[in-house]
Amino acid sequence: MSDLEQISLELEARGYRVTPSRRAVIAAILARKNHFAADELAKRCRGAGRATVFRTIRLLNDLGVVCRVLMDDGSPRYLVSRSGHHHHLVCTECGTVQDLDQCAVSGALREIADASGYEIEGHWLELYGRCAACRAKAAVSA
Template sequence: RVPEVGRATVFRTMKLLSEMDVLCRVLLDDASLRYRVSHRQDHHHHLVCVSCASVQELDACIDPEVLSDLARSTGYEIEGHWLEFFGRCAACRNDAA
């Protein structure tokens, strides 16, 4: 018999694996959070299909100058960011046609 594992242990483990870039967090269009295996060990963003919830990793990132301007105009010290783009993937658009 496998001993029970507490929810707090699961969430701490997920957080640790995210910090180690083994998993990445993906925010879906309904505001639910999902984790997936990270195929990249660097900072990246995602395209998320609102129809089928498929996720594509992106190389694009926010220009550092934009982040500097944001910090200057708001008084925040920007420590990081997390960005998801939502839309419909080619397969779902074709299915709808």
């Protein structure tokens, strides 16, 4: 079963209609190799209007099909990603984004909660750096 079909089934299972516009947006998203800006997708995606593209991205975000990444310049991007709680490693050179399996702060949260009196409900973490490939490239050219 293709990813498109899988996502369509997921949408139907949640009571959403799988319309041509939504299929177009999903196909456009799946065609992207790495992250994308919502507006850029709206421009490329001839099969759906801007509002529909934004709505569909939000829908897929709720479904856990895509997730939002904040780049180091603060601009938001979207990424086809696994669902559930995870974080991202963003390469500041080539822009690739890598999922992080473990949650780097889960251990520290309890400590912080104890110290501050807060009941911590959520957190937002992005890591920025240079990926192995870019480092290797830099080492060769240096």
